[in-house]
Amino acid sequence: MRYTVFGRGTGLRVSEYALGTGNFGTRAGDDPLGSDLLWARRGAGADRDESRKVFERFAEAGGTFVDTADCYQFGESEELVGEFIAADRDHFVVSTKFTNGTARRPDVSGTGNSRKNMIRSVEASLRRLGTDHIDLYWAHFPDTVTPVEEILAAFDALVRAGKILYAGLSNFPAWRVSRAVAIAELRGWSPVVGIQTEYSLAQRTPDRELLPMADSLGLGAALWSPLGGGLLTGLYQRGADGWTSAGKRVIRGGDAQQRAAVIDEILAVAKETGGTPAHVAIAWVREHARRAGTGFVPVIGPRNTAQLDDYLEALELTLTEEQQARLNAVSAVPLGAPHEVSAIALDPVLGGADGVAAPTTSVA
Structure with missing residues (x-):
């Protein structure tokens, strides 16, 4: 370590x-x-x-x-x-x-x-x-x-x-x-x-x-x-009440569609890495x-x-x-206000796509 x-x-x-x-x-x-x-x-x-x-x-x-x-x-x-x-x-x-x-x-x-x-x-x-x-x-x-x-x-x-x-x-x-x-x-x-x-x-x-x-x-x-x-x-399965493990613990909240996409991507990367x-x-x-x-x-x-x-x-x-x-x-999650507004306002000032405007989603 x-x-x-x-x-x-x-x-x-x-x-x-x-x-x-x-x-x-x-x-x-x-x-x-x-x-x-x-x-x-x-x-x-x-x-x-x-x-x-x-x-x-x-x-x-x-x-x-x-x-x-x-x-x-x-x-x-x-x-x-x-x-x-x-x-x-x-x-x-x-x-x-x-x-x-x-x-x-x-x-x-x-x-x-x-x-x-x-x-x-x-x-x-x-x-x-x-x-x-x-x-x-x-x-x-x-x-x-x-x-x-x-x-x-x-x-x-x-x-x-x-x-x-x-x-x-x-x-x-x-x-x-x-x-x-x-x-x-x-x-x-x-x-x-x-x-x-x-x-x-x-x-x-x-x-x-x-x-x-x-x-x-x-x-x-x-x-x-x-x-x-x-x-x-x-190990969790998606159901009507949230995500459950062996029918027991339930995890609710969050964007269910995005969570499903995240888990799918994790599974794909796990397969690639072994x-x-x-x-x-x-x-x-x-x-x-x-x-x-x-x-x-x-x-x-x-x-x-x-x-x-x-x-x-x-x-x-x-x-x-x-x-x-x-x-x-x-x-990634949307950063919301004021980050997105600031990025739009700075875009023409800092050169648009080739400039240094702030990102509109979470830091990569």
Whole structure:
């Protein structure tokens, strides 16, 4: 496995995959509210023994970047990660998140991005992880009420106290992130160093604002769900209610016709390369992320070692420029306003087809 720095604003070295550990643990599988909680919609998860095998296999392959959250498996994921990293803590870059808390029934005092909840959450995460510091600490989701100044000031206090080393914003819109970056810089606070967002051949809307923003500001990007929640593995069938796997999980939303075209193209490229659809989907994300910015890292979320081996095998696959172009074209999303209007307005100024007007679809 190769390594990169997490954005141009840090010297933090991370592996080219981050190991997402939302499947470490089984508490969510027993929860009656699991189907209503975003972070619990992961099936039964992996027990301690299988989670350890996944972690050790990832480490043996050279993986150092490990991503968890306090809400994953209601705190069990952090506990297992803490157990697994204990023998060589400083070798790993440990990333965790707060906002939703660990309670099965979230309450007003144990959720949100306030300074109160951040301080409470980081202390609890440090105990579960069995460490004295967190390498990269994320606000997991915007809570719609906490001012960004409060989040940034609390991050800065935690960095100065040595409890976290870096801070980032996960699932925040681009305008909130860019404003946060500017405020932290102007006030001399610890910087926002990265973003987390969903990104795959089935979800390219971050091409509109988030990824160009991250690149221009030198932020790292952790790209979760690179297989589109399993959709891009080729195991899902299209039905009236959405895409289903063995008649169980349903993936709704998105342009069904485009998704079908994307899957058809992935299957065609897989046949050409001799790899699996998952290999192709991951190889595309890795290459596209490399071209889009410094320190853009896919977050993989295997439930078992067989799934992890599939991700690792994808490291050996290099798509041709022609294959990349086909996948880019079929998965591209319209950039919308103001990008398309700007391109039209600049066209006569910059020379039309032979000029340098901005593209009207997602970055290829």
